[in-house]
Amino acid sequence: MHAHLPPGITLVQADNLDTWLMDIRVLDDNPIYRNQTYRLKFVFSGSYPIEAPEVTFVKTESHPIPMHPHIYSNGIICLDLLDRQGWSPVHNVESVCMSLQSMLTGNTKNERPEGDESFVRNNRLRPRDVSFYFHDNTV
């Protein structure tokens, strides 16, 4: 997998089939994401790829959570293809990373989703069990 990854995507850790870590960068010069690298955690169930993996951004000293109106400050991502209804089993780690790169590239709003603070404080659900409302398809 190392050799064939598209630009801006690196495999950080894939020691087992449960959890992988990937780093992504935004390739164009979007000022919101300039010079930053973001870390993604993929958690696979035994039913992957029939079921979507759980994909979240993780915060480390050198990896912030990217600013985006569909990314909560705890790293939970609201993206249709990661949702039960939007997932397709022909997606894979690479295609998910590329979709997230493109979701960031196209964004111009340096902001968190509405209700971020209370969601981050109160949410105890796993990302895939959260019902997001895809009310704003412009970002």
Place this chain on the structure above:
Amino acid sequence: MKVTIKQWNAVAAWRWDMPEDDMCGICRNPYDSTCTACKFPGDECPLLMGECNHSFHMHCIVKWIRQESSQDKCPMCRQVFKAKDAVGHAG
């Protein structure tokens, strides 16, 4: 010189009539290999082509279609997945 054949061993190979480097988009194993559940390739682990011309290991696509969230759609093009073979056998 007269040669008498005392014994011979026949060896044959088979493959599905599919492009050689192609793989099942769901399990990402080659078509000539099996789905993740099977051990031996061949008739026990066949391929299934949809009317949309997308094909998968039969076991892989059936597992997907059984999911409610699949809405019976092809994972590639999201058209309703109908097996192409079924059309041929109907007559």
